[in-house]
């Protein structure tokens with residue numbers, strides 16, 4: 268059953284919280300998260316998705332280009348529930364580390380070079396690693412009601428994206444609908460695409 272996200276009382280923040288919850292539920296319904304896993308959350312923001320995953324795995328690294336966002340992760344961290352904040356541009360400067368899985372919610376449309384993004388994800392995964400990436404289906408540019416600064420794509424079409432992932436080397440590429448965000452009369456579906464390295 269698809270989760271429908273109606274306009275929450277606390278606006279954009281509330282919508283992000285509900286979206287990340289729906290993305291998390293879709294991830295755990297498709298992928299077995301294990302307490303041996305090291306996971307990277309790309310474009311982690313304030314860690315909405317990362318903090319949900321953290322109790323289920325060994326370690327979560329939340330990577331982002333915004334120090335302000337990552338500061339909020341630092342503020343939320345406790346010894347019991349911890350996400351490692353990492354201020355780093357992994358597309359330009361690859362990390363030394365390799366991960367069991369890479370997750371991401373609503374960050375891909377902020378990255379101009381989608382092909383390089385998936386090549387980078389592939390290179391940062393262990394040989395049997397997985398990827399679970401959520402973003403908007405193709406939309407008409409009205410989703411970001413506060414403007415489209417920093418938005419490189421008004422969502423994505425599934426088939427061209429599947430081809431880009433295939434070209435990067437990914438296998439077992441599957442699309443799922445994580446939720447549908449409702450704003451006025453308009454509906455914006457959000458997909459989760461899962462894939463494996465090996």
Ligand SMILES: C[S@@+](CC[C@H](N)C(=O)[O-])C[C@H]1O[C@@H](n2cnc3c(N)ncnc32)[C@H](O)[C@@H]1O
Nearest residue numbers: 283310311312315330331332333372373374377
């Ligand atoms: C719409 S926010 C989503 C945040 C979070 N994933 C969530 O669902 O609440 C997109 C995030 O992607 C980050 N971002 C954009 N380009 C990035 C890049 N090349 N590397 C890492 N993070 C990036 C932005 O700084 C921002 O925090």
